[in-house]
Amino acid sequence: MNDRFLKACRREPVDCTPVWFMRQAGRYMKEYQAVRARHSILEVCKTPELAAQVTLQPIERFPLDAAIIFADILLPLEPMGLNLSFTEGEGPVIHNPVRDRAAVERLRVTDGDELEYVAQAIRQARKALAGRVPLIGFAGAPFTLASYAIEGGGSRNYIETKRMMYGEPDAWHRFMDKLARIVTGYLRRQIRAGAQAVQLFDSWVGCLSPSDYAEYVLPHVQLIFEGLKDEGVPLIHFGTGTTTLLTLMRKAGGHVIGLDWRVHLDDAWAQLGGEVAVQGNLDPVLLFAPLHEIERRVEEILRRAANRPGHIFNLGHGILPKTPVEHVAATVEMVHKLSQR
Amino acid sequence: MNDRFLKACRREPVDCTPVWFMRQAGRYMKEYQAVRARHSILEVCKTPELAAQVTLQPIERFPLDAAIIFADILLPLEPMGLNLSFTEGEGPVIHNPVRDRAAVERLRVTDGDELEYVAQAIRQARKALAGRVPLIGFAGAPFTLASYAIEGGGSRNYIETKRMMYGEPDAWHRFMDKLARIVTGYLRRQIRAGAQAVQLFDSWVGCLSPSDYAEYVLPHVQLIFEGLKDEGVPLIHFGTGTTTLLTLMRKAGGHVIGLDWRVHLDDAWAQLGGEVAVQGNLDPVLLFAPLHEIERRVEEILRRAANRPGHIFNLGHGILPKTPVEHVAATVEMVHKLSQR
Numbered sequence: 001m002n003d004r005f006l007k008a009c010r011r012e013p014v015d016c017t018p019v020w021f022m023r024q025a026g027r028y029m030k031e032y033q034a035v036r037a038r039h040s041i042l043e044v045c046k047t048p049e050l051a052a053q054v055t056l057q058p059i060e061r062f063p064l065d066a067a068i069i070f071a072d073i074l075l076p077l078e079p080m081g082l083n084l085s086f087t088e089g090e091g092p093v094i095h096n097p098v099r100d101r102a103a104v105e106r107l108r109v110t111d112g113d114e115l116e117y118v119a120q121a122i123r124q125a126r127k128a129l130a131g132r133v134p135l136i137g138f139a140g141a142p143f144t145l146a147s148y149a150i151e152g153g154g155s156r157n158y159i160e161t162k163r164m165m166y167g168e169p170d171a172w173h174r175f176m177d178k179l180a181r182i183v184t185g186y187l188r189r190q191i192r193a194g195a196q197a198v199q200l201f202d203s204w205v206g207c208l209s210p211s212d213y214a215e216y217v218l219p220h221v222q223l224i225f226e227g228l229k230d231e232g233v234p235l236i237h238f239g240t241g242t243t244t245l246l247t248l249m250r251k252a253g254g255h256v257i258g259l260d261w262r263v264h265l266d267d268a269w270a271q272l273g274g275e276v277a278v279q280g281n282l283d284p285v286l287l288f289a290p291l292h293e294i295e296r297r298v299e300e301i302l303r304r305a306a307n308r309p310g311h312i313f314n315l316g317h318g319i320l321p322k323t324p325v326e327h328v329a330a331t332v333e334m335v336h337k338l339s340q341r
Numbered sequence: 342m343n344d345r346f347l348k349a350c351r352r353e354p355v356d357c358t359p360v361w362f363m364r365q366a367g368r369y370m371k372e373y374q375a376v377r378a379r380h381s382i383l384e385v386c387k388t389p390e391l392a393a394q395v396t397l398q399p400i401e402r403f404p405l406d407a408a409i410i411f412a413d414i415l416l417p418l419e420p421m422g423l424n425l426s427f428t429e430g431e432g433p434v435i436h437n438p439v440r441d442r443a444a445v446e447r448l449r450v451t452d453g454d455e456l457e458y459v460a461q462a463i464r465q466a467r468k469a470l471a472g473r474v475p476l477i478g479f480a481g482a483p484f485t486l487a488s489y490a491i492e493g494g495g496s497r498n499y500i501e502t503k504r505m506m507y508g509e510p511d512a513w514h515r516f517m518d519k520l521a522r523i524v525t526g527y528l529r530r531q532i533r534a535g536a537q538a539v540q541l542f543d544s545w546v547g548c549l550s551p552s553d554y555a556e557y558v559l560p561h562v563q564l565i566f567e568g569l570k571d572e573g574v575p576l577i578h579f580g581t582g583t584t585t586l587l588t589l590m591r592k593a594g595g596h597v598i599g600l601d602w603r604v605h606l607d608d609a610w611a612q613l614g615g616e617v618a619v620q621g622n623l624d625p626v627l628l629f630a631p632l633h634e635i636e637r638r639v640e641e642i643l644r645r646a647a648n649r650p651g652h653i654f655n656l657g658h659g660i661l662p663k664t665p666v667e668h669v670a671a672t673v674e675m676v677h678k679l680s681q682r
Binding site: 293 | 500
């Protein structure tokens with residue numbers, strides 16, 4: 001098995017830097033579009049055969065060092081009692097947003113049996129991968145899930161989210177606690193089904209000040225990482241716009257910390273200290289640039305990582321839908337070639 | 342005259358911390374809504390009587406320490422040959438976006454006579470203010486202007502902007518140079534009409550990596566600050582999401598550096614060094630919080646500023662449209678009361 005990715009998560013030496021991409025199974029691939037032409041996102045997520053098939057698509061096409069199960073970060077909201085759908089081009093919509101304490105109280109924390117379809121997809125994907133590369137599981141982090149649930153979808157300024165956070169801190173903490181518990185169970189279920197690493201996506205937490213992160217988010221994320229530490233797989237903690245939150249995210253937990261492109265990889269790693277691995281940090285928009293520009297940036301990231309054990313190459317956020325597929329292929333090759341030890 | 346604001350810009354001692362808010366003349370005020378019910382944004386901008394009237398509205402209502410001329414950061418795009426309009430709720434639209442070198446070449450760099458209406462508004466506002474508080478002028482910075490001009494409006498990922506930056510660097514630098522020259526002339530015109538300080542808004546530059554900022558933005562911003570340094574008024578350099586760009590922005594220029602809420606004020610100030618003033622840094626969404634929460638955060642910011650000369654209190658970005666007006670009033674009072682020397 002290609003175990004570069006798992007070795008890097010554990011900060012063990014590798015022959016070259018492992019690389020995978022967030023949202024590597026996605027709209028930039030014709031193979032994915034073909035499946036999505038016949039099935040909605042939620043159908044693909046909930047049909048283990050389809051989810052496994054889509055998970056494998058980028059692995060068949062590029063020499064990536066890890067697969068990530070096809071799913072959506074918001075899936076755990078459904079068993080809690082929220083009505084989730086995806087509108088074309090607009091992203092996720094929650095039809096019954098959570099706006100007050102009573103709505104928080106109504107949310108169910110189940111054992112996650114309703115999400116067993118993801119566990120099944122993981123089993124099928126593991127089988128199809130046949131040990132070629134490890135499989136990553138994932139979930140949204142409490143703040144990011146709460147922001148979608150409260151706003152009713154994506155948001156620019158997170159006004160309603162912060163209004164609850166600042167104005168009804170008891171309801172906020174109760175909500176975050178419920179989310180942390182369901183996410184912990186959901187990730188444990190994924191690990192036990194065969195996920196060889198899991199990533200917690202706190203995609204939107206970068207809208208918070210460091211003081212707010214410490215007070216309103218950190219304890220809940222800590223609960224998740226505490227709850228998973230005996231499962232024996234690498235835990236990845238990801239966010240964007242988090243330059244000033246990195247040391248707090250490190251404190252909250254994770255063996256690997258995700259870095260977006262707004263920070264120099266070596267500066268961030270120095271801040272985090274040597275006892276943690278890092279993942280990143282190419283600007284996803286750079287994949288639209290000419291190949292010689294991509295190469296210059298890949299080189300810069302690798303130079304900053306300086307072959308220290310514990311770097312996983314990735315984008316700073318998910319691959320964008322119109323990314324040229326041949327640039328994705330070329331980038332994977334560059335990372336491997338330019339990082340040969 | 343209340344000269345707390347100008348003193349703080351120059352890092353001179355003050356009796357209490359000066360405060361003003363970005364977009365303080367805006368939709369959260371009924372007085373502003375009344376004017377906008379009868380006039381479009383561009384009509385208000387281009388009618389000096391109306392622009393001056395709206396500029397004074399927050400000054401009549403709150404004990405703010407500075408006024409800022411009512412205008413839009415995108416106005417300099419019009420004399421360059423771009424067709425600008427504002428759609429309700431959607432923000433600005435550029436109907437003929439700049440997508441290639443030929444479009445860049447077609448852009449005019451005039452002496453800014455077409456923007457004389459802003460200079461007239463400044464003269465009228467100065468007269469109406471009658472020395473009560475200083476008046477700030479402003480313009481969008483080249484990167485932020487380029488991003489609107491290239492995308493054709495607001496953007497989430499700045500794909501087209503970065504595509505030109507990475508893919509056609511000559512066209513990019515030519516465009517940025519044209520923008521820098523028109524902005525320099527426009528700000529000089531504002532100063533000579535009576536603006537007692539000017540602010541350069543690089544609102545969206547935080548989407549760049551530090552390497553990209555240094556290569557594609559810094560030299561052009563430097564040109565603007567160089568061009569204005571003999572005008573004798575304080576120059577404010579503002580951006581959001583700029584935590585990792587602060588020392589580069591400092592290098593680009595400005596007597597005052599704007600800070601958003603994602604960074605602790607004292608950490609940022611330490612990074613910037615003692616020879617510069619800072620402006621910020623309350624999360625605009627905090628104005629939606631209960632007053633006791635606002636007070637706790639105002640106190641934290643003032644504690645971190647520690648009465649060092651050179652702090653101007655502000656939000657980390659513009660006031661949001663639905664902000665409760667009584668919270669704005671209370672915040673101004675808090676800042677003055679809690680920062681008494």
